[in-house]
Amino acid sequence: MMRAAVYRGVRDITIEDLPIPTPGPGEILIRIGAVGICGTDAHEYESGPQMFPLTPFTPGHEFAGHIVELGPGVAGFAVGDLVATGAGVSCGECFWCRSGKTNLCKSYQTLGLQLQGGLAQFALAPANTCLEVGSLGLTLDSAALAQPMSIAVHSMKRGRPDLNQPAMVIGAGGIGTFLIHALAQHDVTTLVVELDPMRREVAMSLGAAGAVMPDDTNDGLGDLGGDGVPSVIYEVTGTPAGLDHALSHTAPGTRVVVIGLQDGEHPIRFRELALREIELIGTNAHVFGADFAEAARLLSARSGSWSDVAPVAFPLDDLVEHGLKPLIEGSASRIKTLIDPWASAVRDTT
DSSP states (O other): OEEEEEEEETTEEEEEEEOOOOOOTTEEEEEEEEEEEOHHHHHHHHHOOSSSOSSSBOOOOEEEEEEEEEOTTOOSOOTTOEEEEOOEEOOSOSHHHHTTOGGGOTTOEEBTTTBOOSSBSEEEEEGGGEEEOGGGTOOHHHHTTHHHHHHHHHHHHHHOOOTTSOEEEEOOSHHHHHHHHHHHHTTOOEEEEOSOHHHHHHHHHTTOSEEEOGGGHHHHHHTTSGGGOOSEEEEOSOSHHHHHHHHHTOOTTOEEEEOSOOOSOOOOOHHHHHHTTOEEEEOOSOOIIIIIHHHHHHHHHSSSOSTTTSOEEEEGGGIIIIIIHHHHHTOOSSSSEEEETTOSSOEEOO
16 A cells, blocks of 8 residues: 545545555556645645546656556666656647647646646656656656756747847746756846745856846846847746736747746737737647756756755645645745655755
């Protein structure tokens, strides 16, 4: 038996004993070492199920651990390997998969969102969604950051940043933080717009050229060269105010990448969009084959740990009180929250 988080509806998650699953063809069984949670998990807990399927269900789509068993037909992995999973499962046969855009697969599903996930002591994953990362020197905690980092990598590519002009990132939360690091590692001069002073400090430590309050955006851009004209603006907050801020700072030819999921409608002046050749770009998840190995490399490229982004791994029993509720209330003191399904007490990952 194993301990697992079981979701049954609005504000109903309990920690229960479940049978350890057996890997089928093409699957691996992972002893989970760390699981990241995000706003999607909190939203489903607060008002779902919307993305989650019929309950009972185990969430958790950002996870890593060691392989304990290989299913029939699995090659290229060995028991004991430290692996991270991209969690996205595509059919491999539809038009979008054949085009290399597996994130747009007509039957795309995600472990921990539509398929049983990793908030448990053991979890199954298709081998073709996993990458061995121990050889890169990643720890369990940093390996669990690979899935959100891969979303940042995909989003960065969608924006086609220009090395001769600055990029702007609005919001230095989970995905925003990884996006800042990815841009810096690709030599893109980046201005970060963020309300929280601690997150502005982290953004600078990750390579941002500047980190400012929203009211200081124009001055910040003016200090970065490229005539203060951003080639691309990444909106990561998912708030109407964030999108307003992005659209109000476009210059002719600017690309705006909408990463944060916006609820409801938003007025857009399409005449201005057309006449100024503004590009409004969507982005969804990641393409495992194109983005995931790069995400793992970027995590390993940072000297030292990621403890300023994900400082504490909480035990599974603290998932709701120390993980989901602070995200719902907007009171989380950390950028990323990790869960250790085996921990019996809070541990420091520094």
